Amino acid sequence: MEIYNWVIQNKEMFKIFYGLIIALICFVIVLKTNRLFKLSFHQGIRYFRNAFFFYGIAFLFRYIFGALAFYGYITYQFWIKMLFEFFLVMGGFFLLYSLLWKKIEPEHKPFYSSLLNFNIVIFYLMAIVIVVLDYLWKSYSFMFISQIILFICMSIVTGIKIKKDKGKHKFLKFYFTAIILILVAWILNSALQFFAWSKGVLIDIYIINIIFFLLFLYSVIKITSK
């Protein structure tokens, strides 16, 4: 419990490092998958990389502006939170889309751009709507709800894929575990708005988030280094 109190006392500083760690993990994932994408031009790999690129941008953004606010160079304003939220939501959309793209896009004639095509524009619009609604309500509720729905969908999709796979690919189970973990984190995060839980729960959420990204990093490193 003492370590919890110590972390809570230095919460802002930890938030900054937390942002940096996740941003670094995300960029390592993007770099580690670069070669595979350059050789295969596989749209799924492309969307998977986009997801971590957007997550990376979100947390890098949080790190930079968090650090600037921490040292008193700027005041942490709502537009910073809005941009963080936008990139975070887009990261989630890309991760879901990386699982579903084959059902939506023709595989032999992929869209020219993975960042700007008709389907992705819909995601941008949805992300903007979520961010604006949260701005108007001065809350994170719409992001929480959207992410909970998104990760429930992802857990169903990965669950079906695991069933079809019949245990041939062990990292698919890692993927499922990571999705369930982050889903729990989002549920806890949204519940924190309504229940006066101890601040230790927030630290647990941060730890779960880091585990989520580490599970992906571990899987990517293991598979690409074979």
Add this chain to the structure above:
Amino acid sequence: MAKKRERLEVIKDILKAVRENRNIKPTRLLYSSNLSPQMFKDYVNELLKKEFIKMNEDEEGKKTFSITTKGHEFLQEYKVIENFIDNFGL
């Protein structure tokens, strides 16, 4: 009924055929690729564009395909790529 080959599998099969038969003629490659002429054309154009194969022409104007270093790299990494896609459900 045989399962439809995925895009990467088709690319692997074409590249393997080119690697195993150095300077393979387009017609022979079409037969060994097991694709329709239109699909074959699309794939070959894609592979040429990505510099996985190159087209050679002799003095008589006969055209053949040969594999490039990048094509060899793809074949070496194919298992890793396939593994990655399957493990992340992509």
